[in-house]
Amino acid sequence: MSTIETSTEPAKAPTVPPAPNRIKGIASQLLGTPRVIIGLGLLALLTLLAFVGPLVSGWEVGERDYAALFASPSADHWMGTNKTGQDVWTQSTAGLQKSLLIGLLVALLSTGIAALVGAFAGYFGGITDRALMWIADLALVLPSFVILAILAEQFGGEGGWIVLVLLLAMFSWMVTSKMIRGMTISLREREYIHAARFMGVPSHKIILRHILPNMSSLLIADATIAVSTAIIGETSLSYFGFGVQPPDISLGVVIADGSKYANSDWWIFAFPTVLLVILVLAVNMIGDGLRDALDPQSKSRRS
């Protein structure tokens, strides 16, 4: 891996734009990528739906309409009701809200951890590098599924989903951190880093002010993919009851509830599933487009 990176490096160096134009450059490049525009549009729509949807339906989250169990979509219940008479539209949009939050928070946290660990390991090298990468290996081998499943039940109740976010983030930073370590090693020997070091800038400042900003495009693209990974992970966990615990509700929980009736009362399953697929699709489109636009050297290697 490292040989490949060093060989492509000289070609890449002149294309790095000077700092003041950077944000402008990124913005103009993004607006030229239709995938990103469509993805952002969809995401904005879904966000609106998630926060406005539960308010306009006329039903409270979790409220039961005992007169209409398993009702098919109607004017009263736009997407029908489930086995306990809860409004599928309200439940799904409220679930979408939590799924969005979980995805964003997990992505933010895991990319943050990955950036710090990878950059420190790559910059200092030696024993720090070995120790940090060993921790990353350990986190890869730890049975994350078992840990999540066993701890999920311990953290039920109000706000329990925050613990889920922390756990999901704890087990999703490793691969990215290894990539960032590799890039840091190649950045470490650049002239401007040397210059900063000789001027007496402390190491942590060099990492935060000079190394990480130079990888911002990669970090942004990776964080986007991490959003969809987290959402999918949460859905899978929730299917077995190991994810978000009641009274909190997420798309995964709604889908898991609906899956039992997918054959007879399809609307309970179909609506939340369609929301989820559109959400992940939108996020992936943004992520993939971002990576292509900002980082032509690594065209979505990991997806």
Place this chain on the structure above:
Amino acid sequence: MGKFLVRRLLNYVVLIFLATSFAYLLAAANLYPRGYFEQMQPPPTDEVINTQLDTLNLNDQTPLAQRYVTWLSGVAQGDFGQTIQGGDVTPQIWLKAGVTLRLITVATLLGSALGIAIGAYAAVRQYRMFDKAATVASFFVLAIPTVVIALSVQVFATGINEALGFQFFLFSGEYSAGFQGNGWELLLNRIHHAILPTFVLAVALFAAFARYQRNMMLDVLGADFVRTAMAKGLTRRKALFKHALRTALIPTITYFTFTFGVMVSGATFTEKIFGWHGMGAWLIDAIFQQDVHIVAAASCFMAVTIMLASFLSDILYAWLDPRVRV
């Protein structure tokens, strides 16, 4: 090189040991095997429960450290303890691993072969119809969690079964319960059961491999050596197959090795939904049944496969790509 490999392996053994210990301690501290006996009908007395738990080394009144040491000395001799019903865990590991391997071998081979072929061809025809269609398809599949793919396939299969009036698709279990028949019929029955879960896993893998192979191929297609190959008079087909595809396959093969290892735990959801009693389904059932020893054993097996896969993929990479060796 030899010394390096030994050190690497030693490190892996330590990691696996830590991971398994962690799984055991977490399960022993948080699961509640006593509950399994308490809810029996008629409820046994406390003494009976305690002696039962003691013989299984699951008694929560014994200090955790002591239970851990007892369990560990068993594991050192290759004995992973007993299930909560009293059976031995160790022989079951191989049984469950066999089921999972049967399921994922065909699925990973099928999915990756399809993905590689489509991805490579899409790269050659970049921005043409085929590439666009393949990209849209894989994007769409990547956006759907495997759980949802599996459930949707089940819904479709049920619909088709109902429309046809007989069981055209089977989607529960590895073979029909109480099935009588000679070797061939049993094999056919097993294949019949394997169609849907294999399809689900293969579809999910195809998308990932198609994206991956397309990007790898695109990197290579622009490289100088492919241009050289064409310039020296090779046909386009020959240049693409012998030079471009071959080089672009190197990272994919290591990716494949890694995927195969990850699939042992990655197939969990598919196994559970289609009622295959493999490693992942075993683990989930064990968590629901508060079975500490199975959780530890399954975690150990998954850790071993992941380490083995990443080790093998590293070695393969070094073997296939001469640049890494220098």
